[in-house]
Amino acid sequence: MEYILTSKKFTEALKEGKFLGLKCHQCSGYTAPPQKVCSQCGSEDMEIVELSRQGKVRTFTVIHVAAEGYQAPYIVALIELEEGPWVTANIINMDPEAATMDIIGRQGKIDYQDIITDIFSGGERIALTFSLTDST
Ligand SMILES: [Zn+2]
Structure with missing residues (x-):
């Protein structure tokens, strides 16, 4: 396969x-x-x-202990894409300290960011990001 x-x-x-x-x-x-x-x-x-990149927030969590290459705090969310599948993405245009349950259901757009890792971690990586595009 x-x-x-x-x-x-x-x-x-x-x-x-x-x-x-x-x-x-x-x-x-x-x-x-x-x-x-x-x-x-x-x-x-x-x-x-x-895919369209459009989706909405289904659930999220705020990470306070960062994985390598990330800077805490940050928001990891499950995004339901317009086409149906759910993907994990980091919400990048919201203050993690200000994130409340209100962001569940909000619309946004998928993009990506480069994750900087050290040379021992296999080099280049990327992560999906999600920017909220609707207004509150
Ligand atoms: Zn099928």
Whole structure:
């Protein structure tokens, strides 16, 4: 079984401004981030499609002890994409100390940021980000 959309290809596309996912030919469901099989029905019969980047916050947590390459505090959220799948992304345009349950359900847009790691960690990494685009 092969990945039709590898994480390398996914990352390279992001840097070119494209947010890629997979569309299933069996159930028409979307899968993101890339996996070997459809997250809805398990089929491998999928094609690569560009996703809209639009989504809404379903839940979140504020991280106070940072993973390597991150600066605490920051907000990690589960974002429900317009196409259906849920992805993890860091909300970047809100003060983590001011984050309340009110941000659940808010609309925004997916992008990415480079994560700086030391040379022992395998070099370059990126993380998905989410910017709230609606007003409160
Ligand atoms: Zn499917």
